Amino acid sequence: MALFSNTATLLSKELRTEFRSRELLTTTSVFILIVLVLFSFATNPGTEEARQFAPGLLWLAILFASSLMFQSCFLREQVNDTLSSLRLAVSDPFAIFLAKLIANTLFLLLTEALMLPFFAIFYNISLWSKLPALSLVLLLGSVGIAVAGTAISAISAQARMRELLLPLLLLPLLTPVLVVSATVTGSLLDRDPVVQWKGIAFLGVFDVVFLTALWIFGQYFLEE
């Protein structure tokens, strides 16, 4: 189907562009690290209270990092007006969004993977046994963040003060992801770990709702 082949072509472009420069990945990873370290100065890691806060702080760090990461998503298409040439070339404009949100999800997951070891060390938490379930939460949460982030990035790229506007629009929208992901991660990392399937299902619902909304309305974001 044309949508999938276009998406695959565009996805390889997104990945190639990013891996050639690696600007986004490096800056985002360093940023999350800085945020985690700052959190540890603000709280008192190693104490029991800090361990309880840790999952929430992890997801806060991911959210903040994502609101930086998505800035360039559509801005880089404005440099040479490649957005216009893409719109001319693809058969379904949703392919542009789909490719970007898959790429953004991958970048987020990569950044999280790079940062998890540090998180485990700072907060003295063992992650190995919980890795499969943790990966699922990270995946579903990151997809939700990426879908909303890609959509909002398309909006803020067309407004003034876009660096400030993007987090302003995105973060309230992602409240459910923060609440549920932090809670599910927390109960996973508890002394008696529990997998909250209801929460995982909820994240899935969030992802489906926004993905569907983006599929229906995506073309209008790019109109002139």
Add this chain to the structure above:
Amino acid sequence: MTKRILLGVVATALIIAAAYANFYIAPTERTMGVIQRIFYFHAATAWAGEMVFFVCFVANLLYVWKREQKYDWLGVTCAEVGLACITIVLITGPIWAKPVWGIYWTWDARLTSTFVLWLLYVSYLLLRTLIEEPGRRALLSALFGIFAFLDVPLVFFSIRWWRTQHPAPVIMGGQGSGLDPTMKKVFFFNVLVMHIFCLFLIVERYVLEKLRHDVDLLQREAEVQ
């Protein structure tokens, strides 16, 4: 014009009537005392606000579909009126909570998701000020409005299922459950009154938006000449 004045007069009269009912007709609540009376106003405004935001959502959808300016005007109007309602809810909530529980804020599902709702629509209005071209502004804010409204139930349930304080302080004295019949009548009267008052605000704000647009148009035409 006369219809608008009439609506304004009726709405104002009704608000005064509701205030009277809240203070003099409704019986005093057993445990909370006089402060409980703010709830008629608080909850009714919340309901009206939610209805107004729903109208905003519909207006946003209609704009994306039909691209007629009037839907954009309706959208921004409802966003502002809804935001005013929500602001009142967020202010009256703590006013009630402090004397009753000694705390200003409670992380109750409704109050917290109301706060997020407030943030979402403040962002909606901020977005509008940051886009100059009217067509783009209308389209992009409508799209954000749609996404924001789709988010609202997700926000509510995520907080309700994973964040509500236990034991949750029961806000409405058990809404509808065991509510004194007079209290019920006063409450629903407030609901009606707030809806009518919001309608009045919507009409006035819509007219203002249309006027702004007409003035803008005239200015541009004058510039061209």
Add this chain to the structure above:
Amino acid sequence: MSTLALPPTGLRFENIDKRYGGLFALRRVSLEIAPGECVVLAGRNGSGKTTLLRIAARIVSPTAGKLSFPGAVGDSAAGRPGYVAHTTMVYDELTAEENLVLFASLQDVPNPTARAEELLREVNLFERRDSVVRTFSRGMRQRIAIARALIHRPSVLLFDEPATGLDPLGISWLAKTLGDVNRSGCTVVMSLHGESEVSALATRAVQLDAGAVVADTKTGASLRSILSFGGA
């Protein structure tokens, strides 16, 4: 120049309006361009040339009116016009070849790599095919932009001020290239300022002013006066 993918196509604008807020960029523009014509759009800055071309390219949607491509067959990517504007509309971080292969793949061009190489040779960029576009000069950027626009063998080519920023050598090359493209049957519509080797290719000229068509060589206006914004 390579042959077209599809039969020659014309362009028809019917009562096109484009409004931005209260301002009309285009007012009731009606224009019929026959297949194979080479049309110059002339007019002051802000007269609506760029908007009209972007509408023809289907990047901008008109507020009112209808755009059609008489003679077009089906709705495939090959039927879409090629569009060249002030920016290259390619990615600075990718090489010339990568860019062309990207746009060829997106538009279902058979054998994208071969087609990309073919086009790179035609625009004299084959030696620089592995260089990232960021390193290109103005003239080279122009050439990669044209290559991108022609990758899917369009039947219509839209060109917004092609000669801007080119030296005389560049302008000669452009005139030759556009001439070749037009001779192969492709309808060319381009906006221009003033007379040059490029304007000499025109079979027809149309002048726009304040969003409306004010002169057309088809209805008797002179090419020279249109190009100097003189009107009919």
